[in-house]
Amino acid sequence: MRTYGQHCFIAKALDVVGDRWTLLIVRELLLQGPCRFTDLRNGLPGIATNLLSTRIKELEDAGLIYREAAPPPVATTLFHLTTDGRELEPVLEALGIWGVRYTTAQSPDEAFRAHWLGYPLRWFLHDNRPAAAVQTIQIVADDEPIVLTVDHGTITPRSGLTPHPDVTLVGGPDQILGLLTGMIDAKKAAAAGVAVTGDHRVLTRIRPTTLPPALAAAAATMSMP
Amino acid sequence: MRTYGQHCFIAKALDVVGDRWTLLIVRELLLQGPCRFTDLRNGLPGIATNLLSTRIKELEDAGLIYREAAPPPVATTLFHLTTDGRELEPVLEALGIWGVRYTTAQSPDEAFRAHWLGYPLRWFLHDNRPAAAVQTIQIVADDEPIVLTVDHGTITPRSGLTPHPDVTLVGGPDQILGLLTGMIDAKKAAAAGVAVTGDHRVLTRIRPTTLPPALAAAAATMSMP
């Protein structure tokens, strides 16, 4: 492992997670929870399998992830974040918030996974009717579906489908982001190809918290096809 | 510039600042303020000049730093952070806080610059007598001296000397860190080679805020030679 050789907190951190792909592997495990090798590979389009293998080993040695030999229903090894690994969330959050300014409309040669968008929503949005009943939003973007659970002030994303969502959004990721952040209204979203079925009022329940100006701008432009 | 090609906030951020040395250049400009090429080189021991040159150009193109042709007293070009660049501070702060756990006693082959330690103090410490008069702490660690100004609740570091510090600390960086974080008392610090001259009570004025357990442990062990 190449190190900077500096007696500095930041350099030490980068010695551990500064290599290419490393933080993105942590991102996958943080956003998706425990993953199989193939899940990681799928969430990291472009990585070579040998490099993924190497990085996993390095992260294990550094104590950020560990391996679990999963019992029969899965019958494969699962990779988990350790506590040290999970504690990188503030770093990923700061990077994500800062990176919003470089996020433009999805380019055709860019890969996309719905959880890349879904999880960060909890850094940007909050539930402004915390006393109301739990509600769920089903999102179906390009690839896999995700569910947002709105409950007691916070928003929790997860992959998959929920049987009885209060509202379902189907459309492109940028347009759905524009709608969720309130940068475009339901009418414009419909014009941009977002199908909203169910109770529209859930959407007014979630509002940006510390929405960076850049996100507002990005969401607005991204939503216009 | 090699990109991940992912439509994801975090990946976008890493496309810009994920390359080797890039965040450390931002660190230098954030901690030291505007720098000459040589100042950067000195604050980044180990970097090759061509690589520093390349990274500076990339950061300029990305809009994170800009170049100023400084007038006669300096008579050289100064590199400044733009607003976008300065807004990386939360990222560096999160990295620094997380990186504390990997910080052990300074190894002889590790480079050290006092500002690497001094600036992050404002992330860990606060002034618990905000109503008191402004006080200054002169720190003389291995290399260049730094000054901490304690005023109205916050701690502001800068490089250089101050004419009449309330207290002066001379010693090794690890021992001074242990003393400032309260992990070792004045007696132990003296035994570890820290010379304290002036008003000791300034040191009880600054206290850890959200001191991560790791920092406590690190400071304690680092201070024992």
Added chain:
DNA sequence: CCGTATCCGTGGAGATACTG
């Protein structure tokens, strides 16, 4: 199907010498 190992082409990183 899961994960590891190997080979190879390219480009970035590092060290050093050198110049406006």
Added chain:
DNA sequence: CAGTATCTCCACGGATACGG
């Protein structure tokens, strides 16, 4: 002082083949 030029070498990316 502020870089540029040159060279070497390893890391990365891609493909593929192999063992569990």
